[in-house]
Each structure stands twice: as structure tokens, then as C-alpha cells.
Amino acid sequence: GTEISLPTLVSWVTLFRDRIAAEQGRLTELDSAIGDADHGANMARGTAAAAAKLDETPPATVDALGKTVGMALVSTVGGASGPLYGTFFLRFGTQAAGAAALDGAALAAALRAGAEGVVARGKASAGDKTMLDAMLPAVEAFEADPSDPAAAASAAAGAARAGSDATEPLVARKGRASYLGERSAGHLDPGSVSTALLFEALAEALA
Ligand code: ADP
Ligand code: MG
Ligand code: MG
Numbered sequence: 592g593t594e595i596s597l598p599t600l601v602s603w604v605t606l607f608r609d610r611i612a613a614e615q616g617r618l619t620e621l622d623s624a625i626g627d628a629d630h631g632a633n634m635a636r637g638t639a640a641a642a643a644k645l646d647e648t649p650p651a652t653v654d655a656l657g658k659t660v661g662m663a664l665v666s667t668v669g670g671a672s673g674p675l676y677g678t679f680f681l682r683f684g685t686q687a688a689g690a691a692a693l694d695g696a697a698l699a700a701a702l703r704a705g706a707e708g709v710v711a712r713g714k715a716s717a718g719d720k721t722m723l724d725a726m727l728p729a730v731e732a733f734e735a736d737p738s739d740p741a742a743a744a745s746a747a748a749g750a751a752r753a754g755s756d757a758t759e760p761l762v763a764r765k766g767r768a769s770y771l772g773e774r775s776a777g778h779l780d781p782g783s784v785s786t787a788l789l790f791e792a793l794a795e796a797l798a
Pocket of ligand 2: 670
């Protein structure tokens with residue numbers, strides 16, 4: 592099948608950074624409604640650091656890319672989202688250890704491993720109004736037909752956005768927003784919106 596090269600995966604991360612930078616104000620606004628108003632700044636800082644590290648030390652394997660991005664996110668984001676996205680990229684890389692390129696099936700497996708890492712780390716489930724409400728449907732959509740990675744990523748991006756939109760009426764059961772109880776309903780989950788940007792960036796990188 593179609594090979595996804597390391598430079599394509601690097602461009603995924605830089606496009607994610609660009610989308611986060613463009614939507615930073617919106618992410619902050621969402622987090623000010625049900626959190627502590629730092630999700631935009633957290634993600635802007637983390638993704639800028641990750642992209643800078645990739646530029647400084649170009650990875651030779653998918654594993655190295657995952658480690659560089661994951662460590663940058665964990666060490667620069669002082670919020671829940673840093674360790675969670677950090678774990679996503681670390682597990683993404685470990686799943687593809689040693690590979691210098693991925694085919695669609697290997698990319699699907701790496702995305703699944705990343706999402707499972709977020710589940711293991713944050714102990715949230717579908718419907719808890721977290722980033723997983725975008726990530727789990729996105730990975731499932733990608734897995735449906737990974738033989739055409741560009742089409743799979745486009746389907747994943749659509750599923751991530753729909754999953755994020757569907758967080759609006761939910762009551763948060765994990766993270767800071769859960770402190771609000773019923774008052775968390777009526778707002779999008781900020782982390783689900785940043786995850787929609789992650790999969791939109793992937794679709795753009797693979798297009
Ligand atoms: P903090 O809440 O520490 O300020 P951020 O504002 O950067 O961190 O990130 C908040 C986002 O993290 C939430 O919108 C939610 O999507 C996600 N999140 C929080 N806790 C969890 C969890 N246990 N599992 C998955 N995602 C979570
Ligand atoms: Mg916050
Ligand atoms: Mg915070």
C-alpha cells in the first residue's frame with residue numbers, strides 16, 4: 592500500500608502546531624467556560640516546542656519522532672493535556688518501533704496504540720466529555736479502510752470533529768470540567784477540539 596514517510600509525519604506535527612496557533616484563542620475561550628482558561632496556551636506552547644525539537648533533531652525512525660514529540664509535550668505543558676497528548680505520541684512511536692515509514696495499516700495500529708495510551712493514562716471512557724470523544728471515533732474511522740491513508744485520514748478528521756461537536760450536551764466526568772458537575776453541560780470540551788485539529792492536520796499532511 593501507500594507508504595507514509597517520516598517527513599510526512601513531521602509535517603503532521605508542524606501542521607498541528609499551525610492549527611493550534613490559529614485556534615489558540617478559541618481553545619482558551621472554551622477552557623475558560625468549563626476549565627481554567629489555559630488549554631490554548633498549553634497546546635500552543637507544547638506543539639511549538641515539539642515542532643522546534645523535530646527541526647533541531649530530525650528523527651530517523653517513527654519511534655524517535657514519537658519520543659521527541661511526546662517528551663516535548665510532557666515537559667512543556669503544565670496541564671492534564673500535556674501528559675495525555677505526550678502519551679499519545681510516545682505510544683504511537685513505540686507501536687511502530689524501528690520503522691522509517693508506515694503503510695496505512697501500520698499507521699492505523701500506531702494511532703490505536705496512541706489512543707489506548709490516553710485511555711490507560713487518563714482512565715476516561717467514551718462519553719466522559721474529554722479528548723477521547725474525538726480521538727476514539729477518529730481512530731475507528733481510520734481503521735475502517737487504512738489501505739487508502741489519505742481517505743482514511745479525511746474520514747478520521749470528520750469523525751473527530753463530529754465527536755467533538757457531540758461533547759457539547761455532555762456532563763464532564765473526568766478532568767477539571769468534572770468539578771462543575773451539571774454546569775459543564777452546554778459547552779464543547781476544549782481537548783476534544785484540539786484533538787479534532789490533530790486529525791485535521793493528519794488529513795492535510797496525507798492529502
Ligand atoms: P488542565 O485541565 O490541567 O488545565 P488543559 O486545559 O490543557 O489541562 O486540558 C484540558 C483537557 O484535557 C480537557 O478538555 C479534556 O479533553 C482533557 N482531559 C482532562 N482529563 C482527561 C482524562 N482523564 N482523560 C482524557 N482527557 C482528559
Ligand atoms: Mg485547562
Ligand atoms: Mg490548567
